[in-house]
Amino acid sequence: MGKALIIGAGGVSNVVVHKCCQNPDVFEEICLASRTKAKCDAIVASLPETKTKVTTAQVDADNTQEVVDLIRSFQPDIVINVALPYQDLTIMDACLETGVDYLDTANYEPPDVPKFEYKWQWAYREKFKKAGITALLGSGFDPGVTGVFSAYAQKHYFDEIHTIDILDANAGDHGYSFATNFNPEINIREITANGRYFKDGHWVETEPLEIKKVYDFPQIGEKDIYLLYHEELESLSQNIKGIKQIRFWMTFSQKYLTHLNVLQNVGMTSIEPIEFEGKQIAPIHFLKAVLPDPASLGPRTKGKTNIGCIFQGRKDGKPQTYYVYNICDHEEAYREVGSQAISYTTGVPAMIGAMLMLQGTWKKPGVYNVEEFDPDPFMDALNKHGLPWHESFEPTLLD
Template sequence: MSRALIIGAGGVSNVVCHKCAQNSEVFEEFMIASRTKSKCDEIKDRIESGIYAGRSKITTAQVDANNVPELVALINEYKPDIVINVALPYQDLTIMDACLETKTDYVDTANYEPEDTAKFEYKWQWDYRERFEKAGITALLGSGFDPGVTSVFAAYAQKHHFDEIQTIDILDCNGGDHGYPFATNFNPEINIREVTANGSYWEDGKWIETEPMEIKREYTFDQVGKKDMYLLHHEEIESLALNIKGIKRIRFFMTFGESYLTHLKVLENVGMTSIKPIDFEGKQIVPLQFLKAVLPDPGSLGSRTKGKTNIGNIFTGIKDGKEKTYYIYNVCDHEACYKEVGSQAVSYTTGVPAMIGAAMVLTGQWKKPGVYNIEEFNPDPFMEALNVYGLPWQEDFNPTLVD
């Protein structure tokens, strides 16, 4: 039996907490902590009036995830076996610092991103490798869906289906409709920074950079249909390029509708997506943070979102001297997710793997001192857990390839 501290109280945290309660054999107790304690209490109340009521002992607390002494004090008071970080990516390093000081295992879903520049990469967290190893604790990075499950899919394909993987295309399709003219399915600040950044992909041992949304492809997704998708930079490319041996090319594509892109372009043109502070009526404000405040809260989208997501990887490579293609993916239904846990599928597909990754560390299956990306461990128990906890995967051995 274990005790977890879950930091953050947004849509993903709501899913993580429900799934920890579902998996109460591992998560006998957990605490939900955030800057706003009332949000933690709402999640606790939702669980205790839902289908996973009474399974785990749940408590809540207030904490500032930017404040290392506050985090350390809470960890020392609650004494968790693991910290699950589903706060903002800007707060990864302060939470890792607190875990180091208290010698507590750590799991997150997205890599560190400085608040003052739209740049997300693993170097800051990889710098903690030696310190975590010396402390005898594990940091599991990127245990969401992408990064996360898509990385485990790559490890699984490498272990079971290929002697050599040559290319990976990660395809992230959200076929959901929330009915708003413009809204983001996860934190608007993070989402818009990601989408408006330059694209990039890995080929022949180097990064190739593109303009935002420069490369467009069309793909027909199982249970969703034909969608336009665009090449983005995404953090799992960076670690997969190191950990999938012999890889020649890795690309990441995400679907966007015309309306979303039109709204985004207008907002960008008028300066609303900028992260540079400006003076407004004697105060400094960041336009993107203001935009976040006026857009619909992603946590409010669950009850009105219909449709499905389809996220997976297409591989090409060699098996037994012959060329092989392989596609592994998950389809997730927004309405089914909301019925189960009160969140839409984008939060669900991130929150379920966060719980599973933490369980892998707590049960010793992925327990190893140091800082690791998720594809560096045995994928099999994680893949089995996906089928148990709501993200069953499907395989296609003759997929349509992306040109």
Template sequence: MGKALIIGCGGVASVAIHKCCQNSEIFDDIMIASRTKSKCDALKQKLDGGKTKISTAQVDADSTEQLINLINEYNPDIVLNLALPYQDLSIMDACLATKKHYVDTANYEPPETAKFEYKWQWAYRDKFEAAGITALLGSGFDPGVTSVFSAYALKHHFDEINYIDILDCNGGDHGYPFATNFNPEINIREVTANGSYWENGTWVETKPMQIKRSYDFAEVGKKDMYLLHHEELESLGSNIKGIKRIRFFMTFGESYLTHLICLQNVGMTSIEPIEFEGKQIIPLQFLKAVLPDPASLGPRTVGKTNIGCIFTGIKDGREKNYYLYNICDHQECYKEVGSQAVSYTTGVPAMIGTMLVMNGEWQKPGVYNVEEFDPDPFMAALNKWGLPWKESFDPVLVD
């Protein structure tokens, strides 16, 4: 049993906190901390009465000093960062100063540019090793589960993996003309950035949405998907033996793309500050404020997600194809934890990664991506905690 400080109280954090409370044998004491304490208090009130002791606090995750003070006051065994990616480094600095283990779901991004890279966090490797603490990066779904899928495939089905295609399909319908299923600011930055894929040790860059494919997803149907840059391509390219190419595809409907192009054309997706009525504002942050809160989509979203990886590689001298994936139902997620499946598929792995560091199975001084640890306990936990995986040995390959 142990104490976990969870920073953030959005849609993903709500799922992770629900799951921590379900897993009270490991998480017997948690603190929820966010810039807006009232959100933490509301979630605590909803979950109080179980075996997990819950406390709340207000903290500005941009302030390493505030974080250090809170960590020293609460004295957790681990810090789970479910705040914004811009805040990863301030939280890592606080963990170093207090010698506490660290877990997140998304890599650091500088606020001023959409750069999805691990270099800033990998630069902390020696510091975390010297401090004797573990930093686990990217324990969401993608990155996270897809990275564990890759390690599992290499361990159990291949001598080397040459090609990985990560397919992220959301077949859910929330009824709005335009909304994002997770933080709008992060989602839109990700989608409007140039695409890229990893091939023969280098990045091949594409224009946003330049490469389009269709795929028939089990229990969802045929969907258009587009090649995006995604941070796990960088770590998998370094950590999975035999890689020649890794690509990431995500599905988008016509309505979403039409609205997004319009918003881009009028400057609403810009992250460059502009002056409005004597104040500096960032258009994308203003857009985030007027769009539906992703946490509000749960009760109105129907349909399923299908996220997984298609692997091609060599086993015993012969080429082999293998597909690992998860299917998640939006309404089933809402019934269980009051959230739609996009938050659920990230929040459950966040709890699992934190659990594995806390119980020592994934504990090693330094900074690591999830695929650098033994995938088997994580894969077993996915089946136990709500994200059961499926496999196919004859998948339809992406051309």
């Protein structure tokens, strides 16, 4: 059916390539490209036998012309960006120049400013519309599936949704004293930023991890959850009708937060460069280099994740509550594709989004977040491709 250029060769990319190759009728040919070609080759070497033709290439995703040259050489129908969020715009520029559809899993973030905003990518709406190509933003889990869950709830169970609480729980244990489950730099920048949530038409800002609650999650039990800002709040606050409040919560163990606090206190999480032995280096870049590679956590991580959304609103004039969530097992994910559940829950939705675009199901010129499309085919695909969801109409609510 189509050809996909996949840029990036980390844990999420590994999942995307494996899941695309499980669907060779849709993904007939793949080119996997990264700054380090050897990483691409290692992913390809780990693949089971597949009818999908897979090749690799070297590309610097910071360089639009290199991406343009690769696109023109391979001639894909879609570019799946699972590189770093800093590279979103250069890859979008390359897609514009070559007239190819685009998909990513995380919004653009300037390297020197820890801001998670869609404004830079939303500014491309008219350009993509004029070029007749589609850009699908944030087709991971959160953002991604959480947006699909929201659109699904709005379509089927509510006349109006008043509140959304997004809950991201990881009960996995990798045995290290301190490690991050995805890119350490992105992860730490996200956690150490101020919290923010949407309420009554405006944004309320909090200190980092200021607001804490305890929630009893299906299958993984009670966990400490902390209010963070997450990019899907920005798009959902605009795209879900009647919304009065939307918050994002993530679990952290006390051990993790103690380590993070110490690292922050001594300046190791700073993105401001310092001079060291005659070179400029951001402390967080050095920290990233000494922490375990997230891609290495797969074989040693046990436990489950639980990510979902709790909705409150009204249906037929009556109050309605609805909770929809997915549970993913780290060890099962590793057995299937060689990556832990954090990468799996991001990589599977990226494949599904790309599949729906290639099939023409999710396709219209412009730049869109996932909740702007019909959620039903995506929800069906989650059940078929490894991320089955569960629902409850009487969940425990957060005050």
